[in-house]
């Protein structure tokens with residue numbers, strides 16, 4: 001990619017999806033969803049991270065995060081969530097990245113400094129491990145993106161891989177635990193955990 005021809009929003013989106021790929025891998029690793037052998041230790045901006053070694057897992061995380069690039073660049077994505085479900089497809093825990101990319105900024109982005117700022121999220125994720133819930137057996141997980149607006153016709157090809165989800169929602173507003181937030185023009189990111197409220201009706205076992 002010729003960096004001279006891309007906009008600050010394109011630069012930002014590029015740094016962010018690279019970060020997101022690493023962050024999603026780390027979350028899935030921390031949750032212990034797969035055996036530790038499914039991951040290998042890597043360095044990302046001098047932080048030890050865990051990257052999927054299994055090609056299918058690595059490809060899913062890569063294509064889901066990098067597939068968001070055009071939409072993040074245009075400011076169309078409001079949230080990206082890594083959602084863990086129980087065996088009945090009820091969400092147990094959601095890791096939510098809420099983001100905003102300022103579309104007015106015209107001056108180039110200091111990519112190294114943006115990467116450095118995002119790196120702090122990875123460190124915080126490790127520290128937040130005790131706040132996370134243990135997963136019930138037989139569950140699943142997925143990456144979900146929430147669009148601020150529907151993509152235009154030109155983007156429809158890229159958007160095709162994003163299918164509406166049919167998963168169950170919580171009835172009560174979730175409990176929210178903030179993990180980290182940052183603002184580094186033109187990018188704002190908040191990461192928080194969502195858990196079902198204690199008044200959330202429990203499904204009958206059956």
Ligand SMILES: *[C@@H]1O[C@H](CO)[C@@H](O)[C@H](O)[C@H]1NC(C)=O
Pocket residue numbers: 102103104105106
């Ligand atoms: C977006 O960027 C412009 C130009 O740099 C700035 O004036 C404006 O305050 C920013 N908007 C927000 C919501 O941060």
